[in-house]
Amino acid sequence: MTIKHSAALAALAVTTALGTGALAESHEMALSGELKIFSDMSNPAPRAVMEGMVERFGEMHPDLEIELTIIDREAYKTQIRNFLTANPPDVANWYAGNRMAPYVDAGLFEDVSDLWEGELSETLASTKGAMTLDGKQWGVPYTYYQWGIYYREDIYAEHGLEEPQDWEQLKSNCQTLLDNGIKCFTIGTKFLWTAAGWFDYLNMRTNGYDFHMALTAGEVEWTDDRVKQTFANWRELIDMGAFIDDHTAYSWQEALPFMVNGEAAAYLMGNFAVAPLREAGLSDEQLAYAQFPAINPDVELAEDAPTDTFHIPAGAENKEAARAFLKFVTSAENQTTINAGDALGQLPVNSQSSVDDDEFLKEGFETLSSNSPGGVAQFFDRDAPAEMAKVAMEGFQEFMVKPDNIDRILDKLERARQRIY
Amino acid sequence: MAPLPPSTAPRPAPRSWWRRNQIAITPWLFLAPGILFFAIYVLIPVGQSFNISLYDWDGLGAAEYVGLRNYEEMYWDDAFYTSLRNNVIWLVLYLLAIPAGLAIALFLNQTVTGIRIYKSLFFFPFVISQVVVGLVFSWFYDPSFGLLNVMLGWVGLGPVNVLGDEDWVTYGIIAAGLWPQTAYCMILYLTGLNAVDPEQIEAGRLDNAKGLRMLWHIILPQLRPATFIAFVVTIIGALRSFDLISIMTQGGPFGESRVLSFYMFEVALSEYGFRMGYGAAIAVVLFLIMLCFITYFLWSMYREEKGR
The missing domain is CATH 3.40.190.10 (Periplasmic binding protein-like II)
Incomplete structure (x- = not known):
């Protein structure tokens, strides 16, 4: 299913309400053209989250035409192989850890180490290892759960x-x-x-x-x-x-x-x-x-703590806009919003984000951030x-x-x- | 009769190439679309499968030529032998659909009010999708609320976890598969029974044949075409047994209910798979097994045609 967000409509919406650092920063670049996003967030709650993210990003970049395609989560696992080679979008969902290795080895994911330089490496430190293969980072995390x-x-x-x-x-x-x-x-x-x-x-x-x-x-x-x-x-x-x-x-x-x-x-x-x-x-x-x-x-x-991620396919056409989107996804404010109890109900990866007031999210966040000195694994079928x-x-x-x-x-x-x- | 006037017409031009060869070519022209599509969708893919089975390829990167190593690995692969063993069990037990279908057909081949309704009810399982059959049976077998265990409880037998027990699981799935397959064989035999010659039955009666002797010597020989078709579709059905396994167990527990077709899918196309070469090698083995049956079928059809 495809949802087209008209840039014109998005421009009409109020953009001034959200005045934050991340927003101001991305406003500096005038992005234009088309941004194709393929997502596996097909369950009702994740779907609403994904659509909300695209809408907010569209409001920030009125000249950008964003095309969001949401694919069934299970079907996505096999389809990704086809679209990465044949018809790559600009941004695609996937998982951290060894699960990305086949695509990294085949040269289908873009090296996004430049995004990780500086601030991100600190705020997303907990998953940096899981996003790293061959010493480079190949995507950014948006959520994880304990x-x-x-x-x-x-x-x-x-x-x-x-x-x-x-x-x-x-x-x-x-x-x-x-x-x-x-x-x-x-x-x-x-x-x-x-x-x-x-x-x-x-x-x-x-x-x-x-x-x-x-x-x-x-x-x-x-x-x-x-x-x-x-x-x-x-x-x-x-x-x-x-x-x-x-x-x-x-x-x-x-x-x-x-x-x-x-x-x-x-x-x-x-x-x-x-x-x-x-x-x-x-x-x-x-x-x-x-x-x-x-x-x-x-x-x-x-x-x-399995981590779900966003990546830029190597064959993407609008890599500039894709990088801006990845940056937007990782911002503390966005991660707070999308991981809230009424949205994904999971944990934000960005350490500056706040965790929703939910017994299990709070305890999970506590466990992962201060009670897991050994390290954070992805999950057996993502690590192996x-x-x-x-x-x-x-x-x-x-x-x-x-x-x-x-x-x-x-x-x-x-x-x-x-x-x- | 007046003598024919001398012919003034010019000698007929030599017949065109088309006219000379028309009779030889026409059948090939009629066959051409069929041959073309058979080649594109069957023959060439068979060749491609065999070719891929010689490579190590994940479907993304470059394929590496490994010769027969995929087959060598298969030789050492326990999972392959489990699948092969299950395929044999499927082939043998699935054939039960033929006598079962015949029995129901004989039972239903009578004129009673409403017999058509009974016939359609018996045919019903073949009409519903295999996916639904699989779901119905997995609920039937469910160890906590399934009907099977309730029924076993009546006669004092303990609960059985059919789909979670490696010794029972294949038989459990075959039982589910037999349900629609029996209906299919039944309908084949019902049509066959319509064509049974009443005079021969009459003659048999006069010679004092009844019951099983009548069935064996008079009815069954006349049902030979139906039996042949039932045999063909059942063998093919057994070798294609994929959907039920996928729905009911996903090949589990620990791979004990896999058959070759499912194993091939798992290795080559499932979430944890993408070993195209190994998958293709399994496909080639499956193809060779099928080829034995296909050759037998073609040969017996050929013999029949010739006999006429």
């Missing part, structure tokens, strides 16, 4: 449990819940990636961020003893029966009712799970967020190459069902690693 344990506060209170501070407490909490006929964690592994969330956290807590990054970068053998230790920790939970039964048959959404009905007490998930949980009737008194507790006290805590991610996530799923197969699974992953990297 992962963590979302648990039923009321169920925990009922059984006299508290937010787990370490691995032992997490397990003892779990045992209490199991004794009362409640599963500790809900999960739906039908689409595999949910299991990768568990692996990310267990591995980062057992071996630390740097080891995790080395593993996803293919520098460590999957049969390494440290990897085996991660799986041994995971196995403790599996052997307890901590996870719901038959999770291979559910998607992540289908696993939500277990938590809503009180059959399971917690869910290791991204912050996007909060919205459906609230819609299902859980109040903020019933629901709480906890950072995944430490397992190995010697490693620093690190978190998963797509092919490795697929094989590994299948292995995680198999392990969760048949933990006895661990040696065979790790051998398989190791063979895949040797082939892929």
